Amino acid sequence: MSQKKILTRLAESGVLYHSKGWMPGTAGNLSIKDEKDSDVFWVSGSGLDKNKLSRKDFLPVQIESGKVLEGWKGREGLKPSAETSIHRAVYKAFPEMGCSLHVHTPESNLVEIGVNKENPIEELPLLPLEIIKAFGIWDENPNVSVPVLYNYPSVQEISDHLESYLIEHKPRVPFCIIEKHGITVWGKDLVQANRHLEAADFLLKVRAMSK
Numbered sequence: 001m002s003q004k005k006i007l008t009r010l011a012e013s014g015v016l017y018h019s020k021g022w023m024p025g026t027a028g029n030l031s032i033k034d035e036k037d038s039d040v041f042w043v044s045g046s047g048l049d050k051n052k053l054s055r056k057d058f059l060p061v062q063i064e065s066g067k068v069l070e071g072w073k074g075r076e077g078l079k080p081s082a083e084t085s086i087h088r089a090v091y092k093a094f095p096e097m098g099c100s101l102h103v104h105t106p107e108s109n110l111v112e113i114g115v116n117k118e119n120p121i122e123e124l125p126l127l128p129l130e131i132i133k134a135f136g137i138w139d140e141n142p143n144v145s146v147p148v149l150y151n152y153p154s155v156q157e158i159s160d161h162l163e164s165y166l167i168e169h170k171p172r173v174p175f176c177i178i179e180k181h182g183i184t185v186w187g188k189d190l191v192q193a194n195r196h197l198e199a200a201d202f203l204l205k206v207r208a209m210s211k
Contacts, residue, residue, distance in 0.1 A: 003035050007042060007055035010190055013101075017044070018050035022201075023101040028182065029081040030060075032190060039063050041100075043087055045078040063091050068190040085159035090186045093166035095172075097186045101194040107204035108183035113148050115179055120150040120161050126173065127205055127210070134199035135173050146173050146200075152183045163195070175200045 010032050017023045028050065031043040042058040044050075059078055060069040066088055070082065088098045115122050123145035126132065132142050147165055152158050158178060166176075172198045175185040185200055187193030 014053035023050040089163035104182035115150040
């Protein structure tokens, strides 16, 4: 599939997530690796309304440097989202992953377990539901947790803690939560990342209903 078609599908996903209330206003951002260069990913630009996202709203960023690919000529004024560093953290920790989705689902915003600047990451045990199989986890009565991060004012601080955690712990579930902020999921491609997002959202909805 061409890069244009891939970005079109990613943009269409953004419109869908907006309709579900997962990307209200300009919140959230989506990314996917370049088809030809695995050291580059395309990320949605800053300050864009997701209800009319198009493939031209994405720009290429180098994973290592975090800078827009030199020589790229796209839409004037388009710049990477501040949360681009979150996507970089995922790709640096998991080079085999090809897509990362950062959205603001209501249930992820309800997660509050008391992380703070002194204790910026805690693990939240997930209910051992059947839907966990969507992550490729087939254990009977699975005992798995998701990392929850403190919502620093600086996104870079969030990303630094996330990258260190992912590299050190390699969590079994392909998502993380930023407290009072949102959820980031990842997968080998858009199809898998979307599956992980739907499963994670279901888990958090059931958790919210059970409280």
